[in-house]
Amino acid sequence: MRIAFLSDIHGNREALDACLAHTERRKADRLVFLGDLVGYGADPVYVVDRVREAMEKGALCILGNHDEAAARGVTTAMNDYARAALDWTFNTLDADARRFLQELPMRIEEDDRLYVHSEASAPLAWAYVTDVATAERSMRATSHRITFCGHVHKPQLYHMQPQRPPILFVPQARTPIPLIGNRKWLAVQGAVGQPRDQNPLAAYTIYDTDTNELSFHRVPYDIEAAAQKIHAASLPQILAARLFIGR
């Protein structure tokens, strides 16, 4: 089975559509959304609809911190831009969509895999995996062989032997990586809707359970259109500008 993992869409309709079309060309059998469907971008309603539609066909979806904040209207832990975007998102989503977001699970376990938005040790604390130490905290907290998460908007892959610290690998697009051996793996997804690794292309991955290979993909999309909608919605301008430079 080929599973596509899409994280941190953040209301970016153009990026989501481009990635979903790409998953079809790459023959993904199922979709897993790793949270943060909304926040920042100008199309939260569309994104929620599209994800719900996919879930009716078997897709899975995890709760992200922006989904939680947008559903409940609680944005105290956010920076100014995020808060402005979430207040707007809260008002844009209808009650049904907010309820859908609020009911999303924090984590899903499937075979030897764990799906979570931020990391495994304390999902509700929304901690970031940014280095070997934070990766190790997550990897020690689960017995699952592979953890898939998002949240930091930078693609990273950590692998760890028993009794050893993890090692970071910065994946390159297109080369399938075998997740083999006597070790655990932590696959941090890049962002579909707001990449921050200085590469503006939308990021997602496909994991093939038969070959045990993980492929990181980068997909070009119409950034211009997504940015114009952010301006048109009077959202903070920086949320549009950063899409062009991937920061």
Place this chain on the structure above:
Amino acid sequence: MTHQLLQTGSTLDGFKIGEKIHSGGMATLWRVTKPGIDVPIVMKAPAILDGDDATIIVGFEMEMMILPRLSGVHVPKFYAVGDFARQPYLVMEYIQGKSLFSFIDRAPLPPEEVISLGAKVATALVDLHRQNVLHLDIKPSNIMLRESGEAALIDFGLSRHLLLPDLLEEEFRVPMGTGPYIAPEQIMKNRSDPRSDIYSLGVLLYYLATNVRPFGVPQAQSSLKTRLWRDPVPPRKLNPQIPPALQEIILRCLEVDPDQRYATPAQLAFDLANPSQAPLTERATRMERNSYFDAWRRWFASLGAEGGPQQPRSAQNNLAPIIMVAVDLSDDMEPLWDELRTNVKRILATMPGVRIACVNVLKLNRLTINYTLDESGRNVHVQRLVELKEWGRPLGLSQERITFHVIEHMDPAVALIDYAKMNHVDQVLIGARTTTTLRRLLGSTASQVVAEAPCTVTVVRAPVTSGAVILAADTEEARADSP
């Protein structure tokens, strides 16, 4: 870890386990059979361990990662892999042929044989590096010579795939490699330089040519480092039969600074295939190793310098290609000569490491026997070579960067294509006459080269009409595996 599943007579995943043929410190090998596979195959499993020697496990993981991704005649064909959850194993082709290890007994080998073996191993490295894999443990026992003649590389337990995670990175408290053969940068904990394989091949050639290991058999990590400041005894001092060109090639492989070695195995293979064309420097005639004063100076400079994990250097080295220029010296092609040189200059301007091989085909008539002399008794071959060098002279390149080859052949296209294949050429520049309907129907040398060369071919044309601004080059991607 136990091998309860692996016993002669038992069956694992459809593989019937036969005789145990090797039991070493790192791995055990069994002959196995499976219906549907009618070539000899072996199953390799990590050695049974008392303690938990991580290096053996991780080395096996590395091989599990790399071997299934390799293909071609220069590696064992991969059949199956078993995961750690039950029993880790790899099933691969059993290579029939001789281990290069068996050649050591006969060392010193005649220089021609050393050159020919070196060319085979360098060719295998070209193929491996093109698949983004560095071997990093090149030594006689890891090289097999197939019955068909090609060298095949085995044991990828210390190897590195440049696009995949380096599982051995964490094991890096000590240098990993084989003492006599390990490259200086590997000693300094860098596992990402393709030129490390060139160094180890240099050690191997030195040993085969002299029956002496250039740095002995180091027993301690401190003595491993000696090679960083003490040059080896020049091989010609140990074996005067060695021609200067071979000494040049060996000592260039053994340069401490990777930048001073061959940039790619293709460039090394090129010089081994054309030793008479190999550019000679001071290395060729050196008869003494560096002085103690120089060694002391280099030892002092090396203090405190230690690498560690590095960003991998591309194994492709796109800045050091071998460019073959097919130069037709017949009079009616003269308008093209400048255009061809202009195209070469464009490449030279962007790629400092490029090597230019100028090739001209001396067409043989199948009825002529004494072809080397023309009617007035001049040597045609020598005359051609002189003309070819004159064509290349305006490029102003030093002899390390340009070579000249006149090939005698009945079919120029076949000769050019073979040359490109044999010498791992990255790109061919070839002139073509202005296209006419007749030529299109009959085919030309250029079009056959475009169709059949194993690399990118650029067809260069002279301006079609005078006075017009024309860019007269078509580029055709003939390479099947271009990304």
